[in-house]
Amino acid sequence: MAVKPNKRPFMEGLKEIPRHLTIKTVSAGTLAAVFGCTGPALIIIGGAQNGSLTNVQTASWLFSVYFFGAVLGIFLSVKYRQPIAGAWSIPGAVLVAAALKNYPFSEAVGAFFVAGIIVFILGISGLIGKVMEWIPVPIVMGMIAGAMIKFGVGIVTSLESAPIIAGSALAAYLLSSRMTAKIPPILSALLASSLIAALVGQFQTKELSIGGVVPQLAGPSFSLDAIISISIPLALLVIGAENAQATGVLMAQGYRPPVNEMTVISGVGGMVASLFGGHNANIAGPMTAICASDEAGDKKESRYAAVFVNGILFGLFGLSAGIAVSFVAAMPEALIGTVAGLAMIGVLVNTFQAAFQDRRFQVGTFFALVIAMSGVNFLKISSPFWALVGGVIVSYILEKNDFNASKSGRGEESGDALEAVG
Template identity: 70%
Template sequence: MSDKKGSTHSDLSSNLNINTFSAGTLAAIFGCTGPALIVIGGAASGGLTHEQAISWLFAIYFFGGLLGLFLSLRYRQPIAGAYSIPGAVLVAGALTQFSLQEAAGAYLIAGIIVLILGVTGLIGKIMYWIPVPIVMGMIVGAMIRFGTGMITSLEAAPIIAGSAILVYLLSSKYLKQIPPILSAFAVSAILAAFLNQFQMGEMQSGLIIPQLVIPTFSVDAIVSIAIPLALLVIGAENAQASGVLMAQGYKPPINKMTTWSGIGGIVTSLFGGHNANVAGPMTAICASDEAGEKKEGRYAAVVVNGVLFAIFGLLAGVVVPFVTAMPGVLVSTVAGLAMIGVLVSSLQAAFSERKFQIGTFFALVIAMSGVSFFNISAPFWAIIGGVLVSFIIERNHFPTKEENREMDNLKNESA
């Protein structure tokens, strides 16, 4: 047992380098800025106290960080843990109609639903059956907002965003020893500080002990929160993360990812947090080329991200005012630069073959549209729409019975 631990520590230390450290740090910065503001705003609009808001942040960041640490070390893949950002938007609206205890009960039910789907293996079977090009089209559509956000940031703050892009390009060309994304972030952050763009908010700051929440169960809350939230965790976060990993050449443990996302949702509900699950955007950053050429070592970026997430959760009451002071244009520009590799590889995987082209196109545009039906976000409907379109007009592209048998063998091997 000690030899195994020693091997784990040795492998991790050998893969902790400037590339994995910078990618993991960037993923944490992204996750701890804009998304945190959504939670803070949702807590305020829902009438939660400052202590309840901090407990919510503690739950999703601390346990999300632990989830990423566990999955990355267990499977040696860059599987990041966090929470559903669309889920936070969903919950923010629901808190105006339900008490925190009723919402916590719905979070608990959502976690149980996700757990059951993972344990039964149903999600793995579905993901293996869905054509890969359609999944890749969904990834591009869902993630393209990071690329467009980089350009809109250039319009809003040309000096900060422009310097980040320019330094990234020059660093990619001439300073290959230093990760381009790290150079871009450092220079643009210094410029933002010089231009006095870091604005401290008026939120209270201080160490706060997380509060336990006793869930109560309401049929209305379960229908309004639990079912949509479970679908978001599966259809948005896990699907995005799985697609990104497949696009980068990994074989993600889909059923295990779903199972642990369900467990994370159950645990966070006891602290008023809406879920802790595998996260699409953070996985994309940590799995990207920015995390280094050695794909088998990119899981170390998630270790860095997970540690920073957990610390942020533990010290949420103290660090939130400082982190949220970071200019939004800085975060969106650097996040867009980090997504370049993921978007390019996903586009290649989506349209490099002749099969499922129309279905993939529909998956792309549905995900790009940002539509939301029944409080379920676009990535889920992108996969549903893409598969339906291909089934109607590209049915001959789906596997034959013999090919399905081969896929079943692959499922059994990866289980």
């Protein structure tokens, strides 16, 4: 039986949280937060370092995506009594990290704001379905996989450059995955490799600062190149990856998620987060999956409390972003590369499956994959945009019948999910 959105007042739902807090809801919310605050955070910080951002800019970016993502998730979950978690787009952070090599941070911030506007407009207009008919999910997923594959490769290159540190992270990850489900393997990898790095003198303790840095407002500037390279792919990632995944997970668990509201508030979250340099704050697919699972409790109407726990922890992490940036700055590069890569394993596997599990758009998806992997930069526009363009053109030339099948509603579950998103 489907769980419909409950539209009772927000404060009433907030008052009911204590009676829905159980060992399972608390543990699921904590697990989702631990996952989100370890490896994925390293992706943002690593991208900021590659883009030569200051510690203040990095802390502001980290603060905005975690804090406003937490607010978004708590608001939606409490209002609708469904485990709708908020955070930020991991693939989006990967896309932005690559783009920061080509654009000033101020132009990237302007592009973040525009991406939020695009998501917001698509949400209130109901045009999402039309857009996704012409940019199919497999092609979007192929682009994501191509942009993110470097993190998987980073595990191998880190093993070559720093075998002891990277090897300890990999060993801890594998052993933890094999021996216990109670401790997130990525946390084991981070702790083990940090200990080894400290023992061999690779931890730069002079970079540590207990006080951290205070997040600040970011000044945006706008350029057409940055909007094309960042805003369009980022908006499609939020809609076609994060929101679609969360919607599919909730529907599979018997919920009827408020799809339009989820999209609109993801657009608002993107605009607000951009004020502090965050690339977005939106519905989080992986965290929603954890909080909506059976591990979050037998009573489906109580699982939204797991998102409340997750949101509180995310918010606290966001408020301490300056300390987190200081801590990561002290880590050796190989440690960051290995742990970030390990954190992306599940995301990469799921992305490749979503890209190639169906028979449709296979050639276009392949082209989207390799174009994104190439890192090409035509006309000052980065590869994720060209991956989408190239994938769609190739599919339209060679796989036109797949577009017709998609429009007529035939096909796989992802097509059904996108129809729901529209």
